Amino acid sequence: MPVISILNQKGGSGKTTIAINLARAYQLQGHSVLLVDSDKQGSSRDWQSADENNPIPLLVLDQVSIDRDIKKVVNKYKYIIVDGSPQATEIAVATIRASNFILIPMQPSPFDIWASSNLIELVKQGMTKNQNLKAGIVLTRLVKNTKIGNEISQIIHDFELPVLKSNIGQRTCYPYSASLGQTIFDTERASSEPVAEINTLANEITQLMS
Numbered sequence: 001m002p003v004i005s006i007l008n009q010k011g012g013s014g015k016t017t018i019a020i021n022l023a024r025a026y027q028l029q030g031h032s033v034l035l036v037d038s039d040k041q042g043s044s045r046d047w048q049s050a051d052e053n054n055p056i057p058l059l060v061l062d063q064v065s066i067d068r069d070i071k072k073v074v075n076k077y078k079y080i081i082v083d084g085s086p087q088a089t090e091i092a093v094a095t096i097r098a099s100n101f102i103l104i105p106m107q108p109s110p111f112d113i114w115a116s117s118n119l120i121e122l123v124k125q126g127m128t129k130n131q132n133l134k135a136g137i138v139l140t141r142l143v144k145n146t147k148i149g150n151e152i153s154q155i156i157h158d159f160e161l162p163v164l165k166s167n168i169g170q171r172t173c174y175p176y177s178a179s180l181g182q183t184i185f186d187t188e189r190a191s192s193e194p195v196a197e198i199n200t201l202a203n204e205i206t207q208l209m210s
């Protein structure tokens with residue numbers, strides 16, 4: 001416990017990138033962490049097998065029984081991070097049922113935002129069924145020194161879900177570290193901006209769940 005799921009049916013929104021880095025952030029804080037790959041593409045699995053010394057335990061749960069499958073392991077770990085799959089509505093619904101927190105990565109482009117609306121509805125339905133479920137949108141791939149326009153902020157605001165204070169920048173270290181089967185914690189300096197932004201995100205999620 002708890003189960004934090006990174007979901008967005010929009011492909012390429014940054015789910016796997018955030019899932020692996022968040023998992024490593026909690027692990028480096030000293031917690032036991034399980035990464036769950038719920039995507040039939042198997043990106044987290046590919047990432048994990050790219051480095052034989054990869055320290056993150058991983059379980060592939062890519063069936064609609066994911067909610068029941070997670071229950072079987074939930075007590076063994078302090079944090080379970082689920083890397084969501086694009087499309088696959090049934091798996092998303094089952095994942096929402098199994099989660100304590102849904103993190104929705106979104107790039108600040110109208111097409112990406114509009115394409116997230118289905119998932120947002122599923123999350124809201126999940127929140128009405130489970131009063132303890134929390135959720136938040138995290139903006140990803142923000143280009144440094146660029147402001148998000150008011151129109152874009154308004155479309156996101158209209159989803160009526162919290163937008164996290166943390167956000168994730170557009171940085172080459174994310175694909176670079178992933179290509180080695182590692183995370184930014186393993187390739188960047190401890191004092192670097194990417195390390196700070198992932199730690200800030202991890203801490204904000206923990207606070208929002210408490």
Ligand SMILES: Nc1ncnc2c1ncn2[C@@H]1O[C@H](COP(=O)(O)OP(=O)(O)OP(=O)(O)O)[C@@H](O)[C@H]1O
Nearest residue numbers: 011012013014015016017086141169170171174175
């Ligand atoms: N913050 C970032 N900075 C730079 N590149 C990024 C960032 N986040 C993601 N990317 C790159 O964008 C691409 C898509 O990211 P990622 O695979 O994490 O998205 P996804 O939502 O898991 O995709 P899918 O829906 O296919 O599972 C990848 O090539 C990844 O390296």
Ligand SMILES: [Mg+2]
Nearest residue numbers: 015016039043
């Ligand atoms: Mg992915």
